[in-house]
Amino acid sequence: RALGKRFSIGTRFSAEGRRTVHAVDNVSLTxxxxxxxxxxxxxxxxxxTLARCLVRLYDISDGQLIFEGDDITGKSLAELRPLRRRLxxxxxxxxxxxxxxRRVGDLVAEPLRIHTKLSSAEIARRVAELFDLVGxxxxxxxxxxxxxxxxxxxxVGIARAIALNPDxxxxxxxxxxxxxxxxxxxxxxxxxxxxxLNLTYVFIAHDLSVVRQVSTRIAxxxxxxxxxxxxxxxxxxxxxHPYSQALISAVPIVETTPGGMRKRIILTGDVPxxxxxxxxxxxxxxxxxxxxxxxTERPQVRDFRPGRKVACHFPVAS
Ligand code: SF4
Ligand code: MG
Numbered sequence: 509r510a511l512g513k514r515f516s517i518g519t520r521f522s523a524e525g526r527r528t529v530h531a532v533d534n535v536s537l538t539x540x541x542x543x544x545x546x547x548x549x550x551x552x553x554x555x556x557t558l559a560r561c562l563v564r565l566y567d568i569s570d571g572q573l574i575f576e577g578d579d580i581t582g583k584s585l586a587e588l589r590p591l592r593r594r595l596x597x598x599x600x601x602x603x604x605x606x607x608x609x610r611r612v613g614d615l616v617a618e619p620l621r622i623h624t625k626l627s628s629a630e631i632a633r634r635v636a637e638l639f640d641l642v643g644x645x646x647x648x649x650x651x652x653x654x655x656x657x658x659x660x661x662x663x664v665g666i667a668r669a670i671a672l673n674p675d676x677x678x679x680x681x682x683x684x685x686x687x688x689x690x691x692x693x694x695x696x697x698x699x700x701x702x703x704x705l706n707l708t709y710v711f712i713a714h715d716l717s718v719v720r721q722v723s724t725r726i727a728x729x730x731x732x733x734x735x736x737x738x739x740x741x742x743x744x745x746x747x748x749h750p751y752s753q754a755l756i757s758a759v760p761i762v763e764t765t766p767g768g769m770r771k772r773i774i775l776t777g778d779v780p781x782x783x784x785x786x787x788x789x790x791x792x793x794x795x796x797x798x799x800x801x802x803x804t805e806r807p808q809v810r811d812f813r814p815g816r817k818v819a820c821h822f823p824v825a826s
């Protein structure tokens with residue numbers, strides 16, 4: 509939690525795959541050690557792209573990625589190697605990210621074989637320890653991914669991701685592919701591991717009730733940009749950006765909040781293509797409170813109040 513120990517990503521970058529996809533633009537996100545930043549937004553808004561940029565699975569063509577004060581934006585794969593172990597990712601669909609022909613013990617051992625000089629016996633011991641940490645049984649190591657349930661497969665994915673004691677784990681919708689009954693178990697496991705291992709998370713989800721449970725801070729993305737950021741409880745209680753308001757209004761309120769029911773705001777229209785975003789505020793075609801200025805002038809991210817940022821000309825004051 510010490511200041512300066514943080515991961516941040518600078519503005520205006522795009523991911524380069526087979527073609528350049530400007531899916532993420534004008535984003536600045538700082539993640540402090542030990543916290544969980546929830547990244548939310550509709551599908552297609554660039555959450556996964558940003559996640560892959562954070563762990564440098566995508567190249568960043570324009571912008572800056574700072575890791576503990578070090579600019580790692582332009583580092584080559586070889587230069588990134590020592591860092592790679594400190595930045596890990598858990599994917600939405602564990603079946604797609606686990607090689608079906610390898611035993612799960614092997615899959616969890618793989619990062620240890622690649623990145624450490626541990627002996628086979630030490631690796632076996634570490635794998636057993638990891639299985640125990642994520643709630644799998646010792647004899648599970650000999651099984652293949654298809655012999656497991658979705659939740660167990662995600663436990664394997666998590667064991668793999670934490671094998672090297674990473675500093676940052678980016679969780680890209682880690683529970684959305686799971687049955688609701690299993691989701692809570694995995695969320696609790698992630699919370700336990702965070703506490704035990706002092707992990708830092710970026711937790712991506714479109715399900716806001718999950719994000720609310722786990723996040724210290726949240727960042728709301730719309731069409732490739734972060735439109736609001738702040739302490740999770742504050743943003744949930746008093747969202748300032750009209751888009752956050754609409755997203756949050758769709759979350760069922762479990763506890764009784766003072767002031768009673770929240771009015772549900774239904775957004776109309778589809779999310780426009782990030783390759784051809786609307787001029788001015790990217791949200792203006794769908795914004796219930798848009799004004800003339802919004803159609804021409806793009807709002808910059810600014811401090812709305814201490815610890816809270818918003819990119820809107822007319823944030824909702826409450
Ligand atoms: Fe709505 Fe204007 Fe704010 Fe954009 S800048 S969210 S259009 S009020
Ligand atoms: Mg995604």
